[in-house]
Amino acid sequence: MKKFLKSNFFNRDARIVAKDLLGKYLVRKVNGKTRAYKIVETEAYLGSSDLASYARSGMTKRNFPMFGHPGHWYVYFTYGMHYMLNIVVAPHGKPSAVLIRGVVGITGPGRLTKQLKIDKKLNTKYSKKASGLWIEDRGEKVKPNSIKKTARIGVAYAGEWAKKLYRFVLTD
DNA sequence: ACGATGATGAAC
């Protein structure tokens, strides 16, 4: 049973979406080949008050997709080398997103985008088959006690926000 | 464990 995740799934609090994405499948179609990757690591980034989020200092040329509609991809370039894959969540106008950090077999957000050939061409595209990148629920149950909550990675500068347990990892 | 990498945006 495959169920395509629509915008109503993403139109919720970033923390809820981040947790619910564990065990779902990121599906990538490139050059006619379709592959599915089980999501095992995510991070939630909240609105403009979240000091760890790029939305912290208002809208910029890079972060504007976060202000768009839930269910759109937000791909940004960082450290001059890596693309990061996020899905825009929460109601329209509230700049939040979920960073997809890892899937089964691929650890790390930069490696994920490299292996799946994800770059800025997908930025602001809607998560659907026609975009070549979408998310499916394949009916797999996730046990609540197999979800680990930790602090987010690489955000030590964010004061109190750095301590919040907004990273979700599927441990089995 | 540490430096190089080098786009983007903020602070100066």
Next chain:
DNA sequence: TTCATCATCGTA
């Protein structure tokens, strides 16, 4: 113009 960053790879 300088500095730090939602990371990763090479070298040690």
